[in-house]
Amino acid sequence: MAAKPKSIYDISVKRIDGQAASLGDYKGKVVLVVNVASKCGLTPQYSKLQSLYETYGDKGLVVTGFPANEFGAQEPGSNADIAEFCETSFGVTFPMFEKIVVKGEGIHPLYDTLTKAVPAAEGAPPNAPKTGEIMWNFEKFLVGKDGKVARRFSPTINPDDPKLVGAIEAELAK
Numbered sequence: 246m247a248a249k250p251k252s253i254y255d256i257s258v259k260r261i262d263g264q265a266a267s268l269g270d271y272k273g274k275v276v277l278v279v280n281v282a283s284k285c286g287l288t289p290q291y292s293k294l295q296s297l298y299e300t301y302g303d304k305g306l307v308v309t310g311f312p313a314n315e316f317g318a319q320e321p322g323s324n325a326d327i328a329e330f331c332e333t334s335f336g337v338t339f340p341m342f343e344k345i346v347v348k349g350e351g352i353h354p355l356y357d358t359l360t361k362a363v364p365a366a367e368g369a370p371p372n373a374p375k376t377g378e379i380m381w382n383f384e385k386f387l388v389g390k391d392g393k394v395a396r397r398f399s400p401t402i403n404p405d406d407p408k409l410v411g412a413i414e415a416e417l418a419k
Contacts, residue, residue: 253392256355258311261328261341268355271307273390275416278359280347281310282319282382283330290383291335293404297413298339304417305390308339311355313347316381320344348379359386362394368402385409389416 254269268276279294291310298308312327314320322330324343331337345353348360360377366384373380385398387409396412403409 253355253358253388253394256358258345258353258355259343261312261324261343263324263343266340266342268309268388268392271309272392274305274307275301275390275413276388277306277308277413278355278386278388279308279310280313280356280379280382280384281341282312282314282316283322283327284319285316285382287381287383287400290404291331291337295335295337295339297404297410301413301417302339306413306417310337310339310341311347311353312341312344313379313382314344315346315348315379319382359394359397363397366397366399367408368399370399373399387412387416390419 254267254272256267258266260266281291282288294308297306312320320327327344328341331341347353347356356379360379363386364377365375366380369380381400383400385402386394387396389395395416398409
């Protein structure tokens with residue numbers, strides 16, 4: 246059994262092109278971690294995520310996309326297919342990572358850590374599980390400059406929602 250990571254920065258991930266990486270690459274920055282899908286009703290959020298990245302990237306925000314296929318098989322493509330789709334359909338330039346499992350059996354250590362850190366998402370319906378499990382595509386985790394999970398937002402909170410933008414600005418100001 247692998248040792249539990251000491252910090253979110255210690256968790257290994259792979260970029261969508263297969264290169265090894267970790268969130269430690271963004272130490273000292275504010276990171277928005279989003280589980281994404283190409284064939285979801287929420288997929289247009291890619292354009293707003295890109296806008297956030299363009300607006301706040303030079304101030305220290307990094308948006309990160311983690312494709313996942315757990316919800317209605319809405320991310321069926323290969324990593325290459327996903328990368329091409331994001332670039333050609335939404336002009337995505339923020340870091341994208343390989344498809345991972347974000348809930349259930351085989352959950353990636355990143356999502357295991359994120360969901361345990363903040364078990365319930367802001368903006369979730371009252372009947373949503375409070376167990377930490379991801380509800381759907383485009384759930385958002387805001388990680389502060391210190392590597393701690395600051396906030397978690399439901400999939401229906403758009404990237405341009407004042408609650409999310411305000412939380413990003415507050416983390417950037419720390």
